[in-house]
Amino acid sequence: MTWAPVGSPEELAGSLDRVGYLADEGVATAAFLALRLGRPLFCEGEPGTGKTSLAVALATALDVPMIKLQCHEGIDFSQALYDWDFPRQLLHLRALEAASGAALDADVAERSLYTRRFLLARPLLRALEEAPCVLLVDEVDRADDEFEAFLLEVLGENAVTVPELGEVRAEVPPLVVLTSNRTREVHDALKRRCLYHWLEHPGLDREVAILRRRLPELSQRLAEQVAGAVRRLRAVELLKPPGVAESIDWAEALAALGRTELDAAAAAATLGAVLKYREDAQRVVAGLDTILAG
Structure with a gap:
């Protein structure tokens, strides 16, 4: 199986549109080039700008599986690539002992334990085995430098070696989307391996279109009011400015x-749909008339 042909950024934008993701020209072009050139796409931006949703929409539009690797502080090799199923190995060993009725040959027993049957494929290995697929490496900025270096090696080779089994290589490289909220700077070596795109919050017209697409029953006027108010909230110094997801939640609540x-x-009755910190709500309530008036 190979990637379905996509002729242009406009064609890809149309496919994304049909699955509910309204991509602007920049996003569509970056995703198209990542697909055409076989390069990972590194998406940075504020939380709520649609980075993760892009990977989900690409998998749906391209009709391939999406595999997600959620990064976090302390993530390691075994959580990302593979691990051995120790409880099943132990049960297997006990079954061999019971069946043999005598002392086991240690070499034979060990070889039987380290087979594909007992291998737990984590997201990176699954992506190499199941490609073509979309591999989402979400919030890579939360991982540490050592994990970045490991990730760079895997993405560069599109292959890994399991010592007990040999090399696993993707016949078709997965479409890799890495996201970062820029809680720290990701190393240049990883960025150089990727195509880069910074995602902004959508403009007013596109955010209105997103709201109407997700909530068809929403009136044009209410969609415009919500989108306008959310844009003004983003200009306020908040602990967590609202993203598109919060826009949708607020409109849905209304x-x-x-x-x-x-x-x-x-607005006061539904503010908890768009603001998630008490301090933010208190700050906004004091100037709510200004936020709504524009």
Whole structure:
């Protein structure tokens, strides 16, 4: 199996549109080039700008599996690549002992333990085995330098060696999307291996279009009011500025309450859908009229 042909960024944008992801020209071009050139796509941006959603939408639009590696502090080789299923190995060893009725040949027993049957494939190994697929390496900035170096080696070779089994190489390289919220700077060596794209929050018109696409029952006016208010909230110094997901949540909450206007009362009642910190809510409530007035 190989990648389905995609003729242009516009064609890819159309495919993404059909699965509900409204990609601007920059995003569509970056994703198209990553696919065409076989290069990982490194997406940086503020939380809530659609980095993770892009990987999900690409997998859906291209009709391939999506495999996610969620990075975190302390993530290591065994969590990302593979591990051995120790409980099953132990049960197998006990079964061999019971069946043999005598002393086991140690070499034979060891060889039987380290087979594909007992290998637990983690996201990186699964992506190499199941490609073509989309591999999402989410929040790579949360991992440490050592893991970055390991990741760089795997992505560069599209292959890994399991000492007991040999080399596993992807016949078709996976489409790799790495995301970062820029909690720290990722090393240049990893960025050089990738195509790079910075994702901004969508413009007003595109955010309105996203809201109407996700919530067809939402009126044009309410969508514009929500999108405009969220844009003004992003300009306030908040602990966590709202992303597109919070925009959708806020609009959905208003619709669920049957509100057709975003007035002060409706905003105050539903502020928990868009702001997730008490301090942010307190700061905004004090100037809510200004936020709504624009």
